[in-house]
Amino acid sequence: MLRILLVNPKSKLPIETRTSPSMALAYLGAVSLRRGDEVRVWDGDVEREPLPDVVAAFQPHVVGITANTTQIKSAWAAARQVKEAGDAAVVLGGPHPTVLPEESASRPEVDVVVRSEGEATWEELTGTLDRLGLGERGYAAVRDQAVEALRHVLGVTFRGRDGEVHSTPDRPTIADLDSLPWPAWHLFKLDRYTNLQPTLDHVEGYSLPILTSRGCPYRCTYCSQIMERRWRMRSAENVVAEWRWLVREVGAAEIGVLDDSFNIRRDRVLRICDLLIQEGLNHVPWIMINGIRANLADEELLGRMRAAGCIRTAFGVESGNQEILDSIIHKQLTLDQVRAAFRAAKKVGMETIGFFIIGMPGETEETMEDTIRFAIELDPLVANFSMATPFPGTELYEMVRREGTILAKDWDDFLFFEGKARFEMPGLPADLVERKWREAYRRFYMRPKRILRTLTRKQTWLDLPRTLRVAWRTAVTGGE
Numbered sequence: 018m019l020r021i022l023l024v025n026p027k028s029k030l031p032i033e034t035r036t037s038p039s040m041a042l043a044y045l046g047a048v049s050l051r052r053g054d055e056v057r058v059w060d061g062d063v064e065r066e067p068l069p070d071v072v073a074a075f076q077p078h079v080v081g082i083t084a085n086t087t088q089i090k091s092a093w094a095a096a097r098q099v100k101e102a103g104d105a106a107v108v109l110g111g112p113h114p115t116v117l118p119e120e121s122a123s124r125p126e127v128d129v130v131v132r133s134e135g136e137a138t139w140e141e142l143t144g145t146l147d148r149l150g151l152g153e154r155g156y157a158a159v160r161d162q163a164v165e166a167l168r169h170v171l172g173v174t175f176r177g178r179d180g181e182v183h184s185t186p187d188r189p190t191i192a193d194l195d196s197l198p199w200p201a202w203h204l205f206k207l208d209r210y211t212n213l214q215p216t217l218d219h220v221e222g223y224s225l226p227i228l229t230s231r232g233c234p235y236r237c238t239y240c241s242q243i244m245e246r247r248w249r250m251r252s253a254e255n256v257v258a259e260w261r262w263l264v265r266e267v268g269a270a271e272i273g274v275l276d277d278s279f280n281i282r283r284d285r286v287l288r289i290c291d292l293l294i295q296e297g298l299n300h301v302p303w304i305m306i307n308g309i310r311a312n313l314a315d316e317e318l319l320g321r322m323r324a325a326g327c328i329r330t331a332f333g334v335e336s337g338n339q340e341i342l343d344s345i346i347h348k349q350l351t352l353d354q355v356r357a358a359f360r361a362a363k364k365v366g367m368e369t370i371g372f373f374i375i376g377m378p379g380e381t382e383e384t385m386e387d388t389i390r391f392a393i394e395l396d397p398l399v400a401n402f403s404m405a406t407p408f409p410g411t412e413l414y415e416m417v418r419r420e421g422t423i424l425a426k427d428w429d430d431f432l433f434f435e436g437k438a439r440f441e442m443p444g445l446p447a448d449l450v451e452r453k454w455r456e457a458y459r460r461f462y463m464r465p466k467r468i469l470r471t472l473t474r475k476q477t478w479l480d481l482p483r484t485l486r487v488a489w490r491t492a493v494t495g496g497e
Contacts, residue, residue: 019143019152020057021049022077022105023204024068026084026091027061029432036062036210040226040275041083041111041135043200048136049143051198061091063209068095072102078151079143081131083111086408086431089121096126104155106146106163110135113428115243116410118174119182128156129167130174133243134190134231136197138172145170190244194231195255202267213273213304214329217399217474222270225263226306229256229289233277235310236347237335239374241410248281253288257296264301272303280309286318290325299326308333308372311358312350319358320365329398331370332358336377337391338384345379347412352391359395371397375457376405376450378416378442385453392461398470402457404450406431406439417442 023042042058049056059071072080080099084092088111096107110131114121118130131138145166149159156163167175172188191197202225212220230250233242263269280286293299308331322330334355335346342348362369373388392400407414407423408431417423421442425431431439436454438447461467 018052019049019054019078019147020075021046021054021143022072022075022080022099023049023056023058024080024082024092024095024099025058025060025062026082026088026095029087029091029429037213037224037226037273038202038205038207038210039083040200040228042081043202043204044136044197045081045139046201046204047198048140050201052140052143054143056201056204058204060205061095063206069098069102072099072105076103077105078156079108079146080105081108081110081139084109084113085111086113086428089113089428093121093124093126096124100126104157106151106156108139108142110139112241112243113409116241118184122174122176122182128160128163128175132172132174132184133187137191138170138188141170142167142173190232190247190249192249194249194251199259199262202263212271213306217329218271218302220271223268224271224273225267225269226273226275227256227259227263228275229279230276230281234281235278235349236412237333238346238412238416239335239377239405239408241408242277243410248278250282250285253285253292256289257292257298260293260298261296264298269301272301273306274303275306277307278310279305280313280318283313283318287321290321293325299324302326302328304328305330307331308370310350312354314358314361316361316364319361319367323365323367327367329368329370330362331372332397333372334391334395335372335374336384337373337388337394341377341380341384341387345377346374355391355395359397369395369397370399370401371395373400373402373457374405375402375454376438376445378405378413378421378445380445380450382449382453385450385457389453389457389460392457393464396466400457400461402454402461404436404438404454421445 023046025039025042046056046058057075059068082092082095092109099105099107106128107126108129108131109121109127114130115132118132121127122130146163149162151159161178164178167173171185174182174184177183207223212218212224230248232244232248234246234248263272303326311332335348336342339352342350359369371392373392375385407417417440421440423440424447425439436451438450441447
């Protein structure tokens with residue numbers, strides 16, 4: 018048995034952004050508990066006790082740290098703190114270490130990088146370290162043996178005894194997602210997190226995510242997928258069993274579906290909805306955090322979701338210009354399909370969120386204007402305008418490196434909430450993108466119709482200070 022500490026580094030996000038417990042760490046925690054390990058979670062977004070104090074008191078044998086691109090510098094800092102406070106093996110995983118594993122593995126404070134889907138690799142890795150006597154001897158004593166043993170663990174990157182960085186072959190993705198244990202939410206201080214969409218809803222009780230499928234078969238240029246580009250699903254029965262547990266045992270008052278592509282299989286969505294209704298679980302509201310495919314959504318599907326308790330869905334619209342959707346984003350979606358999906362959602366009484374991107378390569382002021390006008394035409398409850406950001410691991414990143422200029426100086430600069438363009442392309446200067454982004458927020462939200470809708474929503478008055486802060490940012494700074 019090992020003592021395992023799982024760390025989510027503090028995020029550099031604006032105050033209005035939600036704080037949610039990490040699904041990735043919840044799954045890793047569940048896998049470690051199934052192994053018989055003692056597990057603790059430290060989440061920098063909500064913790065009050067400094068990480069070095071936790072390490073000194075708990076004395077973990079293995080510390081797992083997750084990181085996306087905007088967290089990676091915080092993850093390295095956390096790794097240094099762990100090394101200074103104890104004798105643990107430090108393992109990094111998540112989107113950023115997966116696409117740039119050598120970058121982290123070459124750092125002295127990092128022992129191993131786990132690439133891609135983590136659960137099976139984590140289980141084998143910790144089991145290997147346990148068998149080497151890590152729990153009794155400490156990592157310094159077993160490091161040389163561990164480095165040799167890591168050569169036989171798929172999906173890891175590490176420094177060898179020669180000081181060189183080595184990567185083992187990729188690990189196949191998990192074929193049977195129903196075989197995974199459910200996320201270990203009891204490891205988290207759930208009362209310290211916000212609800213899933215705090216600017217829209219007031220929820221009394223825990224707000225928890227669920228992941229019913231993994232992966233996406235599409236190839237959008239802005240998207241970084243750390244697993245192979247195919248879609249895998251859990252059975253409807255397994256999903257609803259977890260749903261029942263979340264509501265009746267964990268105490269979820271709201272559920273957010275985190276899937277990248279929830280509605281790839283129409284029959285599965287309908288089956289999940291029917292089971293939620295049959296089980297009497299549709300009294301708990303649920304929302305689609307990352308959205309669903311507009312081309313695979315129709316009135317019957319959305320109506321069944323609404324009857325099963327779904328109050329809000331999102332659609333990744335991205336652009337209001339068909340040429341940009343087709344030739345730059347590779348969305349495999351038409352504007353008419355988007356219009357039909359929004360009409361269907363409105364007809365069944367489901368609220369909508371639209372995700373839009375300003376400033377993709379090849380854009381002009383006219384194409385960005387098309388996107389603003391299309392957002393106003395669709396009129397979702399929320400229009401989320403993001404400036405295109407070339408995250409590593411995306412086709413967009415390679416495009417900008419080949420043909421443009423990345424303006425971000427380090428990984429912290431990749432935050433896309435700060436109102437700054439992260440790259441320039443020939444004919445697409447940063448100041449134009451920033452101006453159109455600010456304009457998009459003002460023109461969408463400062464319409465009299467939108468102001469009236471905001472004033473008549475109950476949530477506006479339940480959390481008036483937050484509402485006023487958001488209104489100020491929208492009116493004065495354009496969403497910054």
